[in-house]
Amino acid sequence: MTTTSPQGRTELLRPDGSPVRVLVVDDELSITELLSMALRYEGWQIRSAGDGQAAIRSARDFRPDAVVLDMMLPDMDGLSVLGRLRRELPEVPVLFLTAKDAVEDRIAGLTAGGDDYVTKPFSLEEVVARLRGLIRRSGAADRRSDSVLVVGDLTLDEDSHEVSRAGENIHLTATEFELLRFLMRNPRRVLSKAQILDRVWSYDFGGQANVVELYISYLRRKIDAGREPMIHTRRGAGYLIKPAVS
Amino acid sequence: MTTTSPQGRTELLRPDGSPVRVLVVDDELSITELLSMALRYEGWQIRSAGDGQAAIRSARDFRPDAVVLDMMLPDMDGLSVLGRLRRELPEVPVLFLTAKDAVEDRIAGLTAGGDDYVTKPFSLEEVVARLRGLIRRSGAADRRSDSVLVVGDLTLDEDSHEVSRAGENIHLTATEFELLRFLMRNPRRVLSKAQILDRVWSYDFGGQANVVELYISYLRRKIDAGREPMIHTRRGAGYLIKPAVS
DNA sequence: TGCGGTTCTCAGAAAAATCACAGACTCCGG
DNA sequence: CCGGAGTCTGTGATTTTTCTGAGAACCGCA
Numbered sequence: 001m002t003t004t005s006p007q008g009r010t011e012l013l014r015p016d017g018s019p020v021r022v023l024v025v026d027d028e029l030s031i032t033e034l035l036s037m038a039l040r041y042e043g044w045q046i047r048s049a050g051d052g053q054a055a056i057r058s059a060r061d062f063r064p065d066a067v068v069l070d071m072m073l074p075d076m077d078g079l080s081v082l083g084r085l086r087r088e089l090p091e092v093p094v095l096f097l098t099a100k101d102a103v104e105d106r107i108a109g110l111t112a113g114g115d116d117y118v119t120k121p122f123s124l125e126e127v128v129a130r131l132r133g134l135i136r137r138s139g140a141a142d143r144r145s146d147s148v149l150v151v152g153d154l155t156l157d158e159d160s161h162e163v164s165r166a167g168e169n170i171h172l173t174a175t176e177f178e179l180l181r182f183l184m185r186n187p188r189r190v191l192s193k194a195q196i197l198d199r200v201w202s203y204d205f206g207g208q209a210n211v212v213e214l215y216i217s218y219l220r221r222k223i224d225a226g227r228e229p230m231i232h233t234r235r236g237a238g239y240l241i242k243p244a245v246s
Numbered sequence: 247m248t249t250t251s252p253q254g255r256t257e258l259l260r261p262d263g264s265p266v267r268v269l270v271v272d273d274e275l276s277i278t279e280l281l282s283m284a285l286r287y288e289g290w291q292i293r294s295a296g297d298g299q300a301a302i303r304s305a306r307d308f309r310p311d312a313v314v315l316d317m318m319l320p321d322m323d324g325l326s327v328l329g330r331l332r333r334e335l336p337e338v339p340v341l342f343l344t345a346k347d348a349v350e351d352r353i354a355g356l357t358a359g360g361d362d363y364v365t366k367p368f369s370l371e372e373v374v375a376r377l378r379g380l381i382r383r384s385g386a387a388d389r390r391s392d393s394v395l396v397v398g399d400l401t402l403d404e405d406s407h408e409v410s411r412a413g414e415n416i417h418l419t420a421t422e423f424e425l426l427r428f429l430m431r432n433p434r435r436v437l438s439k440a441q442i443l444d445r446v447w448s449y450d451f452g453g454q455a456n457v458v459e460l461y462i463s464y465l466r467r468k469i470d471a472g473r474e475p476m477i478h479t480r481r482g483a484g485y486l487i488k489p490a491v492s
Numbered sequence: 493t494g495c496g497g498t499t500c501t502c503a504g505a506a507a508a509a510t511c512a513c514a515g516a517c518t519c520c521g522g
Numbered sequence: 523c524c525g526g527a528g529t530c531t532g533t534g535a536t537t538t539t540t541c542t543g544a545g546a547a548c549c550g551c552a
Binding site for chain 4: 422457481
């Protein structure tokens with residue numbers, strides 16, 4: 001089931017109307033904090049665990065709809081945590097967190113079953129997007145919810161990565177796409193450059209806030225070109241997107 | 247009976263509408279995990295067993311519509327498991343997992359009865375495809391479900407392995423076929439190179455994402471040659487297939 | 493109107509992703 | 523044993539994307 005929040009954002013809900021529950025498993029406190037905050041922002045219920053033992057326990061009584069699992073835990077390796085997790089919750093989809101270089105051998109194959117993974121360092125938008133995909137596909141949330149974001153005559157398909165305005169197809173690069181996705185998931189809401197940087201770029205990105213301005217200008221050139229502008233600057237506050245005729 | 251999942255994929259269902267049940271028997275945890283995940287993704291109900299004893303027990307009360315059976319188990323050899331399995335479930339089709347070199351004599355006879363086998367290491371697409379075939383032929387699921395994938399004017403028959411575009415027959419190698427099958431089972435959806443690698447290549451394939459690019463280029467040469475392209479690159483995201491006129 | 497801070501845009505360097513091609517290796521049938 | 527088909531690796535060329543730095547433009551306010 002989907003519902004629309006006062007902010008105009010569409011949330012995933014379980015069939016009974018209660019919020020989706022996500023369990024976050026990572027031994028670095030800074031990571032669980034970061035993720036918990038970002039995922040709560042989605043309107044989801046979050047619980048976190050710092051090691052495999054706690055994860056299994058939480059799985060049992062929290063009964064999450066999805067799990068975020070770091071593959072490098074102190075007490076037991078990710079695969080055995082996964083095994084015991086599956087015994088508790090056979091159907092639950094898992095999003096793996098893994099180091100960039102460790103991908104090949106250990107993770108290969110894990111994503112095949114419809115699970116997914118992201119490499120550290122990740123961007124929060126990435127994590128949220130993939131989790132949404134997993135939850136949507138798992139059927140925990142209403143299957144009718146589809147993967148298309150719409151704001152005014154602007155359309156973004158998260159599956160095919162296609163974007164169009166007023167029917168006209170628009171090509172975006174990967175970063176542009178993620179930025180627009182973030183804006184469109186928060187229509188009519190001012191997003192600060194810091195927020196955008198945190199969400200769209202990796203959490204360890206060392207660069208300047210200048211990139212945000214730059215990519216906003218790229219987007220404008222492609223989205224607003226000639227038309228009524230949808231992307232607006234709020235001086236000293238940030239940016240927002242909203243339907244052109246408002 | 248067939249139904250269409252949110253991904254637009256056609257699922258096998260039993261006559262009473264409940265999902266198909268598959269029992270996975272293997273002593274390596276990583277293999278049962280891998281298979282369980284992949285098969286759940288197909289919308290099937292999975293139970294797994296780590297040895298022959300557990301397999302027999304599960305067969306009795308889970309009553310699967312198909313069994314995946316590793317021929318090398320610790321406590322008893324595959325043949326005796328098979329024998330006792332047949333006593334419980336005379337009709338159930340079995341997919342044997344076997345080492346590459348052990349195939350010849352022993353398996354050859356077994357598959358005569360309508361069963362099938364794949365050699366380790368296998369690719370998940372292969373296992374899923376063969377299981378679908380077994381289940382379909384066994385009559386556990388509705389026979390009307392057919393085995394032809396269609397995207398635009400492109401057609402792929404999972405049974406005969408025939409591929410054609412705009413009526414013209416196209417010869418594909420085994421790997422090309424599996425890659426195209428995976429793409430066509432997920433039309434209009436971006437598939438990352440990692441996803442493709444996980445699904446189409448063997449689970450222990452250690453190679454580079456380079457092969458995916460290579461095989462995409464092979465496919466393009468055969469599928470898209472001269473025509474409106476159906477295979478598209480989403481730089482930084484992956485590849486997708488969709489009807490040419492869109 | 494002039495000022496200070498903010499935002500926008502440009503241009504180019506650096507990095508990354510993709511594609512193309514050639515060669516090695518294996519398997520299989522004659 | 524040979525030859526062909528199929529697979530995969532490695533290497534470069536090519537294209538695209540990302541990011542930095544600097545100056546121009548803009549805005550709100552005194």
